[in-house]
Amino acid sequence: xxxxxxxxxxxxxxxxxxxxxxxxxxxxxxxxxxxxxxxxxxxxxxxxxxxxxxxxxxxxxxxxxxxxxxxxxxxxxxxxxxxxxxxxxxxxxxxxxxxxxxxxxxxxxxx
Amino acid sequence: xxxxxxxxxxxxxxxxxxxxxxxxxxxxxxxxxxxxxxxxxxxxxxxxxxxxxxxxxxxxxxxxxxxxxxxxxxxxxxxxxxxxxxxxxxxxxxxxxxxxxxxxxxxxxxxxxxx
Numbered sequence: 001x002x003x004x005x006x007x008x009x010x011x012x013x014x015x016x017x018x019x020x021x022x023x024x025x026x027x028x029x030x031x032x033x034x035x036x037x038x039x040x041x042x043x044x045x046x047x048x049x050x051x052x053x054x055x056x057x058x059x060x061x062x063x064x065x066x067x068x069x070x071x072x073x074x075x076x077x078x079x080x081x082x083x084x085x086x087x088x089x090x091x092x093x094x095x096x097x098x099x100x101x102x103x104x105x106x107x108x109x110x111x
Numbered sequence: 112x113x114x115x116x117x118x119x120x121x122x123x124x125x126x127x128x129x130x131x132x133x134x135x136x137x138x139x140x141x142x143x144x145x146x147x148x149x150x151x152x153x154x155x156x157x158x159x160x161x162x163x164x165x166x167x168x169x170x171x172x173x174x175x176x177x178x179x180x181x182x183x184x185x186x187x188x189x190x191x192x193x194x195x196x197x198x199x200x201x202x203x204x205x206x207x208x209x210x211x212x213x214x215x216x217x218x219x220x221x222x223x224x225x226x
Contacts, residue, residue, distance in 0.1 A: 034214070046214050104153065
């Protein structure tokens with residue numbers, strides 16, 4: 001059974017710090033990796049996708065993928081209180097269009 | 112684009128009643144997903160449609176749940192009879208095609224409370 005694991009948190013960081021969110025997955029055939037942000041009472045929204053090993057940067061967000069170690073992480077630089085949300089990791093096995101979601105990590109950025 | 116549209120946004124019903132949730136995917140998207148989210152179990156996939164055909168319904172909890180997609184712009188998720196343990200937020204999501212790299216776009220969700 002495919003599993004995507006995340007620390008539920010909450011992860012608490014001060015404003016301006018770097019927040020590091022981690023996700024591990026069990027299926028070595030996984031090809032596509034996504035980070036979704038979900039504010040309380042709202043629906044998940046995609047913030048980053050990554051498909052190959054290494055880093056991918058988009059503004060204050062950096063996704064890191066290491067397929068050999070089967071983990072994907074999300075770094076948020078210069079964290080802001082508005083980044084406070086739950087971050088969901090989603091993983092698609094190669095050839096499958098059905099993602100497996102992790103339970104999410106709650107991030108709290110305090111002023 | 113209006114995004115994925117779901118109705119109703121909130122539903123409160125009594126145990127044993129039939130509940131129908133509705134979804135309109137983004138125009139041009141060929142894949143549609145129904146999810147259920149609870150604090151205990153997180154986000155669970157219930158059923159996946161591609162080109163209006165159910166491809167994977169292994170996540171549907173039991174026979175009380177059924178889903179249809181009569182055309183490319185409309186889908187329903189029905190629970191009959193409803194039970195208190197069905198209380199959750201139900202999300203519909205759509206994506207452009209059937210590739211693993213396709214991004215899913217979520218609707219606002221329907222918060223279901225079964226008393």
